[in-house]
Amino acid sequence: MSAPHVVIVGGGFGGLTAAKAFRHAGDDVRVTLIDRTNHHLFQPLLYQVASAGLSPADIASPIRSILARQDNAQVLLGTVTAVDLAKKVVRIEGGEDVPYDYVIVAAGAHTSYFGHDDWEAHAPGLKTLADAIEVRRRVLVAFERAERSHDEDERKRLLTFVVIGGGPTGVELAGAFAELRRFVLTRDFRAIHPADARVVLLEAGPRILPAFHEPLSQSAASQLEELGVIVRTGARVTAIDDAGVSITSEGREERIEATTVVWGAGVSVSPLAATLGVPLDKQGRVLVGDDLSVPGHPEAFVVGDMARFDQDGEPLPGVSQSAMQGATFAVKCIRASIEGIARPRGRFHYFDKGIMATIGRSRAVAQPFGLDMSGFLAWLAWLCIHLWYLIGFRNRLIVMFEWFWSYATYKRGARLITSGGGALAESQPTRRD
Amino acid sequence: MSAPHVVIVGGGFGGLTAAKAFRHAGDDVRVTLIDRTNHHLFQPLLYQVASAGLSPADIASPIRSILARQDNAQVLLGTVTAVDLAKKVVRIEGGEDVPYDYVIVAAGAHTSYFGHDDWEAHAPGLKTLADAIEVRRRVLVAFERAERSHDEDERKRLLTFVVIGGGPTGVELAGAFAELRRFVLTRDFRAIHPADARVVLLEAGPRILPAFHEPLSQSAASQLEELGVIVRTGARVTAIDDAGVSITSEGREERIEATTVVWGAGVSVSPLAATLGVPLDKQGRVLVGDDLSVPGHPEAFVVGDMARFDQDGEPLPGVSQSAMQGATFAVKCIRASIEGIARPRGRFHYFDKGIMATIGRSRAVAQPFGLDMSGFLAWLAWLCIHLWYLIGFRNRLIVMFEWFWSYATYKRGARLITSGGGALAESQPTRRD
Numbered sequence: 129m130s131a132p133h134v135v136i137v138g139g140g141f142g143g144l145t146a147a148k149a150f151r152h153a154g155d156d157v158r159v160t161l162i163d164r165t166n167h168h169l170f171q172p173l174l175y176q177v178a179s180a181g182l183s184p185a186d187i188a189s190p191i192r193s194i195l196a197r198q199d200n201a202q203v204l205l206g207t208v209t210a211v212d213l214a215k216k217v218v219r220i221e222g223g224e225d226v227p228y229d230y231v232i233v234a235a236g237a238h239t240s241y242f243g244h245d246d247w248e249a250h251a252p253g254l255k256t257l258a259d260a261i262e263v264r265r266r267v268l269v270a271f272e273r274a275e276r277s278h279d280e281d282e283r284k285r286l287l288t289f290v291v292i293g294g295g296p297t298g299v300e301l302a303g304a305f306a307e308l309r310r311f312v313l314t315r316d317f318r319a320i321h322p323a324d325a326r327v328v329l330l331e332a333g334p335r336i337l338p339a340f341h342e343p344l345s346q347s348a349a350s351q352l353e354e355l356g357v358i359v360r361t362g363a364r365v366t367a368i369d370d371a372g373v374s375i376t377s378e379g380r381e382e383r384i385e386a387t388t389v390v391w392g393a394g395v396s397v398s399p400l401a402a403t404l405g406v407p408l409d410k411q412g413r414v415l416v417g418d419d420l421s422v423p424g425h426p427e428a429f430v431v432g433d434m435a436r437f438d439q440d441g442e443p444l445p446g447v448s449q450s451a452m453q454g455a456t457f458a459v460k461c462i463r464a465s466i467e468g469i470a471r472p473r474g475r476f477h478y479f480d481k482g483i484m485a486t487i488g489r490s491r492a493v494a495q496p497f498g499l500d501m502s503g504f505l506a507w508l509a510w511l512c513i514h515l516w517y518l519i520g521f522r523n524r525l526i527v528m529f530e531w532f533w534s535y536a537t538y539k540r541g542a543r544l545i546t547s548g549g550g551a552l553a554e555s556q557p558t559r560r561d
Numbered sequence: 562m563s564a565p566h567v568v569i570v571g572g573g574f575g576g577l578t579a580a581k582a583f584r585h586a587g588d589d590v591r592v593t594l595i596d597r598t599n600h601h602l603f604q605p606l607l608y609q610v611a612s613a614g615l616s617p618a619d620i621a622s623p624i625r626s627i628l629a630r631q632d633n634a635q636v637l638l639g640t641v642t643a644v645d646l647a648k649k650v651v652r653i654e655g656g657e658d659v660p661y662d663y664v665i666v667a668a669g670a671h672t673s674y675f676g677h678d679d680w681e682a683h684a685p686g687l688k689t690l691a692d693a694i695e696v697r698r699r700v701l702v703a704f705e706r707a708e709r710s711h712d713e714d715e716r717k718r719l720l721t722f723v724v725i726g727g728g729p730t731g732v733e734l735a736g737a738f739a740e741l742r743r744f745v746l747t748r749d750f751r752a753i754h755p756a757d758a759r760v761v762l763l764e765a766g767p768r769i770l771p772a773f774h775e776p777l778s779q780s781a782a783s784q785l786e787e788l789g790v791i792v793r794t795g796a797r798v799t800a801i802d803d804a805g806v807s808i809t810s811e812g813r814e815e816r817i818e819a820t821t822v823v824w825g826a827g828v829s830v831s832p833l834a835a836t837l838g839v840p841l842d843k844q845g846r847v848l849v850g851d852d853l854s855v856p857g858h859p860e861a862f863v864v865g866d867m868a869r870f871d872q873d874g875e876p877l878p879g880v881s882q883s884a885m886q887g888a889t890f891a892v893k894c895i896r897a898s899i900e901g902i903a904r905p906r907g908r909f910h911y912f913d914k915g916i917m918a919t920i921g922r923s924r925a926v927a928q929p930f931g932l933d934m935s936g937f938l939a940w941l942a943w944l945c946i947h948l949w950y951l952i953g954f955r956n957r958l959i960v961m962f963e964w965f966w967s968y969a970t971y972k973r974g975a976r977l978i979t980s981g982g983g984a985l986a987e988s989q990p991t992r993r994d
Contacts, residue, residue, distance in 0.1 A: 184616070193749060206709065257977070272599060526959070543599070544623070544690070
């Protein structure tokens with residue numbers, strides 16, 4: 129009889145943690161991890177790729193490499209279209225069904241425009257490497273086109289960068305843009321002055337970083353303003369087109385002319401959740417039981433952004449920590465079942481290690497274990513923690529070097545316009561000559 | 562009166578060398594460098610990006626950064642569509658004409674399929690970063706699809722990699738593929754054995770590396786065969802489609818089933834040459850005078866791959882050295898003219914420092930100053946020279962680290978499938994979920 133087969137859907141923080149948690153299980157189990165991409169992405173640093181500080185390969189590792197020495201694990205590249213709980217199979221686009229004995233679904237979330245899908249073309253999100261490369265291209269091309277432009281209005285529009293959403297992604301990206309503009313590009317242009325560029329951060333709610341304590345929100349806002357970012361709270365986006373963003377603020381309509389707009393305002397759960405055919409919450413998350421399993425299916429677990437699990441009356445936050453801790457818990461349950469241990473699974477408990485956001489060079493806010501930190505110390509803490517969690521020794525070394533380099537020289541290494549092949553993609557088709 | 566304006570077309574080895582050669586000219590001259598991309602590309606290492614050894618940013622530097630501290634130089638991102646020698650203007654797509662007092666045209670060459678443009682879709686070339694990223698994607702996806710396939714013939718086709726052209730690019734790429742297959746991917750797959758993959762190098766002529774002395778060609782062929790590469794000389798390609806390559810060899814027709822085919826067989830000169838309206842040779846190169854200027858236009862120079870210049874009865878080779886030396890000579894002529902020095906320009910003399918090609922880890926052939934070298938010593942020489950010429954201190958450090966890392970661990974850092982956003986692009990459209 130062959131060993132029980134555990135299928136893991138998704139190679140993000142949740143899925144990868146689950147796969148690795150089986151590393152000492154030996155031949156007692158066969159693990160198959162399926163992901164749409166060939167790499168695990170360290171999403172917290174995506175904004176650094178988008179702002180040309182790091183190369184894509186610095187924050188992504190081939191999943192295959194990470195699991196290469198774990199003989200009980202196989203990796204498949206493929207898009208999972210459905211999980212059939214009744215037949216106990218995972219369905220792959222263009223491939224055969226994969227049967228399982230246990231399944232851990234950790235397909236995460238993707239950028240959501242809350243019904244305004246037409247905004248996507250004008251305001252890319254920041255969830256994948258392709259997103260980050262596209263944002264980087266748009267920002268660098270905007271500077272290039274401004275250097276060539278002789279029209280004052282066009283130049284102003286090209287040099288206005290709008291970030292929508294005051295969560296950690298938006299705050300970190302706005303801070304990085306402000307630094308790119310102020311320090312990095314200062315000497316590179318002749319006709320334009322990069323310091324004239326404007327960075328605008330729009331947040332619909334009353335304060336940025338709403339998940340943080342209020343004093344830290346205020347600290348983050350003033351740290352951003354020191355960098356020259358225009359922070360607008362209570363600004364609700366009503367339209368986005370190729371020339372800018374329309375907002376309503378304090379009951380008045382307003383227009384911000386801008387060529388580069390980035391959407392950091394929201395994500396929604398993978399549509400895979402709906403294929404399970406079990407109750408979801410309003411956000412589309414699977415209502416899991418105490419042990420993170422799907423009600424009525426003790427062999428099927430959902431962890432990370434896709435799971436709705438309340439603790440102390442609040443849903444768990446969509447952060448890497450909750451996905452990783454959930455994955456570890458699910459694997460413990462599965463291993464106990466495989467070993468025939470009859471004791472009850474108990475209830476998953478999320479341990480909140482804290483949250484943090486960086487605001488450019490030497491600035492950050494952090495809330496470790498409920499404590500408030502801001503400024504340089506918070507930034508140092510952020511740096512150490514992100515280096516620690518970055519997968520793979522090699523990536524850690526490279527990223528450390530890149531950071532040290534840009535800190536010491538104010539330069540950015542990865543200022544490449546690669547996608548599309550041509551230069552100014554808006555005006556020029558891809559050519560090979 | 563404003564300083565004379567020198568326009569340089571192209572930011573490759575020739576154009577960049579020319580721009581930098583004006584760095585001590587101060588306000589006596591205004592230099593404008595125009596390129597289609599925002600980066601100078603170190604083309605000799607493109608094959609390392611294509612074989613996932615290096616990241617794109619490692620071998621490319623923003624031209625703007627390189628020239629940031631040279632106050633007399635401006636950089637424009639744009640595609641030059643024509644050089645009008647009569648009106649003394651350079652025409653930019655979608656922009657205004659740029660007038661010049663002197664022009665240096667160094668737009669290089671691009672991949673040529675010798676009239677078989679339909680082959681391009683099945684066999685990408687290797688001249689741009691986009692090319693290299695595409696080749697890398699195809700190779701990695703082929704392994705992934707083979708891992709999922711249950712059809713023996715399909716699997717064999719997916720694991721056959723054909724490189725067309727036995728010049729340095731083809732030799733280096735075939736060697737890199739062989740190593741990727743033998744060492745790097747060995748532990749990563751479960752269903753396939755990467756060592757089963759075949760790498761075939763096709764050359765139409767009687768020997769590979771025809772620009773080298775014959776013993777070195779033989780040495781290169783046996784070094785490749787030690788790595789498991791199937792070297793086929795006298796093999797003329799007659800057709801390429803999505804399932805493989807048809808060749809004629811020794812009068813017989815033959816078919817090689819392969820999913821991944823790379824074209825390294827030929828380049829042709831930028832079509833910009835034809836817009837000058839002056840005599841060209843059969844390959845489309847501009848027949849330049851002794852001083853590399855266009856006959857009748859002492860203010861217009863053509864250097865690098867675009868120029869036809871004979872020395873010792875042979876046209877100069879299309880290598881970086883000839884472009885760089887030509888650029889330096891052209892700048893000397895221009896500076897003498899600007900300073901009003903009347904002495905004759907004399908004749909350009911190309912100093913051949915030698916040629917070399919690397920064949921995977923620790924193997925190479927080199928011909929420095931006419932001497933023959935092969936094996937480990939040639940490889941060390943290759944390593945030092947390429948690091949030396951790589952633009953920018955930062956890139957040198959990163960590349961050195963990557964090389965040391967892959968040498969020590971047999972791992973490759975940059976195994977990312979990024980283009981297209983999705984995973985198996987052939988079978989799956991780009992999706993965001």
